[in-house]
Structure formats: C-alpha cells, structure tokens
Amino acid sequence: xxxxxxxxxxxxxxxxxxxxxxxxxxxxxxxxxxxxxxxxxxxxxxxxxxxxxxxxxxxxxxxxxxxxxxxxxxxxxxxxxxxxxxxxxxxxxxxxxxxxxxxxxxxxxxxxxxxxxxxxxxxxxxxxxxxxxxxxxxxxxxxxxxxxxxxxxxxxxxxxxxxxxxxxxxxxxxxxxxxxxxxxx
Amino acid sequence: xxxxxxxxxxxxxxxxxxxxxxxxxxxxxxxxxxxxxxxxxxxxxxxxxxxxxxxxxxxxxxxxxxxxxxxxxxxxxxxxxxxxxxxxxxxxxxxxxxxxxxxxxxxxxxxxxxxxxxxxxxxxxxxxxxxxxxxxxxxxxxxxxxxxxxxxxxxxxxxxxxxxxxxxxxxxxxxxxxxxxxxxx
DNA sequence: TACGTCATGTAACCGGTTACATGATTCA
DNA sequence: TGAATCATGTAACCGGTTACATGACGTA
Numbered sequence: 001x002x003x004x005x006x007x008x009x010x011x012x013x014x015x016x017x018x019x020x021x022x023x024x025x026x027x028x029x030x031x032x033x034x035x036x037x038x039x040x041x042x043x044x045x046x047x048x049x050x051x052x053x054x055x056x057x058x059x060x061x062x063x064x065x066x067x068x069x070x071x072x073x074x075x076x077x078x079x080x081x082x083x084x085x086x087x088x089x090x091x092x093x094x095x096x097x098x099x100x101x102x103x104x105x106x107x108x109x110x111x112x113x114x115x116x117x118x119x120x121x122x123x124x125x126x127x128x129x130x131x132x133x134x135x136x137x138x139x140x141x142x143x144x145x146x147x148x149x150x151x152x153x154x155x156x157x158x159x160x161x162x163x164x165x166x167x168x169x170x171x172x173x174x175x176x177x178x179x180x181x182x183x184x185x
Numbered sequence: 186x187x188x189x190x191x192x193x194x195x196x197x198x199x200x201x202x203x204x205x206x207x208x209x210x211x212x213x214x215x216x217x218x219x220x221x222x223x224x225x226x227x228x229x230x231x232x233x234x235x236x237x238x239x240x241x242x243x244x245x246x247x248x249x250x251x252x253x254x255x256x257x258x259x260x261x262x263x264x265x266x267x268x269x270x271x272x273x274x275x276x277x278x279x280x281x282x283x284x285x286x287x288x289x290x291x292x293x294x295x296x297x298x299x300x301x302x303x304x305x306x307x308x309x310x311x312x313x314x315x316x317x318x319x320x321x322x323x324x325x326x327x328x329x330x331x332x333x334x335x336x337x338x339x340x341x342x343x344x345x346x347x348x349x350x351x352x353x354x355x356x357x358x359x360x361x362x363x364x365x366x367x368x369x370x
Numbered sequence: 371t372a373c374g375t376c377a378t379g380t381a382a383c384c385g386g387t388t389a390c391a392t393g394a395t396t397c398a
Numbered sequence: 399t400g401a402a403t404c405a406t407g408t409a410a411c412c413g414g415t416t417a418c419a420t421g422a423c424g425t426a
Binding site: 068 | 403404405406407408409
Binding site for chain 2: 006036098110153
C-alpha cells in the first residue's frame with residue numbers, strides 16, 4: 001500500500017505561488033524549498049502532464065517576446081481542492097533522514113580520534129554554510145516583494161532550518177570537545 | 186557518476202558489532218540505527234551475498250540447538266580495510282531530508298490557521314515520542330554491557346538525535362504561538 | 371495445532387536521479 | 399560564433415521497499 005506521492009502535492013502547491021512552468025517550478029524549488037524538498041526535471045515534467053490528465057490543472061501554450069515559448073499550467077478547482085485536502089490530511093510517520101556522518105561516527109572506534117574529529121569539523125563547516133544560506137533566503141523573502149500571506153509561512157520553514165542546524169552545530173562542537181578530553185586522560 | 190552505496194558500509198560496519206547474520210543486522214538497525222539509517226531485508230541479504238563475492242566477508246553455515254540454522258558472516262581483512270577507508274573518506278554533501286510538515290506549512294495560506302496549528306501539534310507529538318525513544322535506547326546502551334569502545338560513539342549519535350529533536354519541538358511550540366498571536370490582532 | 375520467534379530469501383514495483391537530446395533567444 | 403539563459407522532455411538506471419514465500423523450532 002503506497003501512501004506518499006507528496007511530490008505531486010509539492011508541484012500542485014507551487015502552481016499557486018506564481019510559478020506556472022516546469023522551469024519556474026524547478027527554480028523555485030532550488031531557491032526556496034531546497035532544505036526540505038527537492039525535485040528534478042525528470043519528475044517535474046511528467047508530473048505536470050499527469051496533473052492535466054487527472055483534471056487537476058490545465059495547460060496553455062504561451063509565446064513570449066525575447067524568450068522561447070513556454071507551457072503555462074494553472075490549477076483547476078479540482079486541483080485546488082486536492083491541495084486543500086492534502087494539507088489537512090494527517091502527516092505520516094516522520095521520515096528517517098539518512099545521515100552519513102552519524103553512520104560513520106557509529107563505527108568510529110575503527111579509526112583514530114583525530115580522523116573522527118576531522119569528519120566532525122568538516123560536517124560543522126557544511127552546516128555553517130547551510131545556515132548562511134538560510135539567512136540569505138530569509139533576507140530575500142523579507143526584502144523582495146512576495147505575497148505577504150505566503151511569506152510568513154516561508155519564514156517559518158526557514159526558522160526550522162536555522163534552529164535545527166544551529167543545534168547540530170553545537171552538537172558537533174561539544175562532541176569534538178568530548179573526544180579531545182579523552183586524549184588528555 | 187554514482188557515489189554513495191553507504192548501505193554497503195553500514196552492513197560492513199555492523200558485522201564488527203557482534204552481528205553476524207542478516208537477521209541480527211536487521212534487529213540492530215531497527216533498535217539502534219533507526220534514527221539515521223534503515224535497511225530492509227530486501228537490501229540486507231543481497232548485500233551480504235555481494236560482500237562475499239567481493240571478498241570483503243566470508244560465510245559459514247552454523248547449526249544451532251533449539252533454533253534454525255543460520256549463515257554467519259565475518260569480515261575479511263580486505264573488508265576491514267574497506268571499512269576504514271570509507272570512514273576516512275570525506276562526507277558528501279548533506280542530504281536533503283524530505284519534511285512533509287514543512288512542505289505543508291509552506292503552502293499553509295490555503296488552509297485555516299487552526300488546521301495548521303493542528304498539524305504542528307501532531308508533529309510535535311511525534312517528535313516527543315521520538316525523543317523518548319532516544320532516551321530509552323540511551324538507557325539500554327549505558328546499562329547493558331556493550332563494547333565500551335563502541336558505546337561512547339553510539340551515545341554521541343543519540344545525543345545528536347535528542348538535541349535536534351528538542352530544537353524542532355521548541356520551534357513547533359514557538360510557531361504555534363506566533364500563529365495564535367495573529368488571531369488576536 | 372496454532373502462534374511466536376528465528377531465519378533466509380526474492381520478484382515486482384516505485385520514487386527519483388542522471389545523463390542525454392533538443393532548440394529558441396540574447397548578448398558579448 | 400559561442401556562451402548563457404530560458405525552456406521542454408525522456409530513457410536508463412538505481413537504491414530501496416513491499417509483499418510474498420518458505421521453513422525450523424519451541425511453547426502454550
């Protein structure tokens with residue numbers, strides 16, 4: 001029994017945010033949803049086609065000046081209803097995120113403490129970069145003129161990213177510290 | 186160009202923790218690695234077979250009293266080397282974890298604030314349960330006699346889970362609070 | 371005899387990425 | 399003429415789950 005296909009709803013939702021082409025959807029995902037959802041063209045275009053087939057969206061060929069033609073998709077009423085129904089449906093179990101660093105740490109008695117520390121420091125560095133990305137997106141949303149109603153929710157998702165990333169960074173620092181303390185004994 | 190196949194290394198690593206059968210590996214994963222890695226039998230058994238084919242492990246049929254026969258796998262020296270090499274290899278980019286709650290929140294202007302709050306509360310409840318699971322595993326590791334060298338690292342991974350979960354729970358509470366404040370204006 | 375645990379395995383399916391193909395338009 | 403951006407699309411592949419099949423052994 002399958003349950004998810006949340007990607008379909010991600011696209012359904014993005015069609016309400018001013019994105020109406022596969023290309024625009026992809027850009028939006030890479031810019032703003034990147035920290036909790038990502039989709040490739042290999043999914044986007046077939047899904048859009050499917051939405052039309054299911055009567056959840058309509059297409060329309062549009063020619064532009066100075067740019068190639070594009071296909072614009074718009075939600076139908078049925079599509080909007082589908083989105084709202086999904087929004088209210090209870091969430092499934094929290095997905096297990098695969099964490100390569102934790103997996104390595106789990107088996108780290110097989111390597112030197114120094115090697116483990118290097119891994120943790122590298123991880124912290126990456127988390128740090130992520131954190132700054134969140135900051136940058138946050139500034140973009142607050143300064144550029146987006147739909148104000150959407151913006152509040154988008155900032156919430158960024159806050160989530162910042163908080164959990166900050167917690168992970170602290171953990172990194174503390175764990176490195178603890179391993180270093182072993183050495184001194 | 187593929188990169189990962191970390192699952193192979195997860196199994197390689199688990200063979201050093203006292204697990205020597207596919208069944209035991211599965212149990213270990215469900216009990217202790219569940220929050221950052223999970224593997225189904227559909228991957229375990231074929232992978233074990235592959236490890237032997239690649240000379241990274243050996244098999245041996247063992248009959249037990251009072252239990253069915255089993256196949257015991259042991260790392261070869263080549264297998265141990267493979268594990269150590271992987272441990273020291275730099276981590277790839279941090280994987281994007283798909284978060285259904287954040288996805289819904291992102292589009293939540295399409296539903297009532299009350300519905301959004303319900304979702305967030307349900308999420309917080311699930312995080313809460315996860316937190317208690319971490320606590321339980323932590324107690325198990327500290328009380329039962331495990332390899333002490335392994336135990337320290339295992340506790341680090343649990344600490345990570347607890348800290349990031351705690352941060353997420355706080356975010357939930359604060360976000361609900363903010364949405365409720367809107368109503369009062 | 372039926373249930374629970376221990377134990378091994380695989381075929382079908384599915385969500386998703388990667389790599390590739392194509393082509394319009396603009397600008398340096 | 400060649401690079402950058404805008405734009406659409408798909409076939410091959412892959413990691414992984416699900417559902418199913420099988421069976422030994424102990425215990426109620």
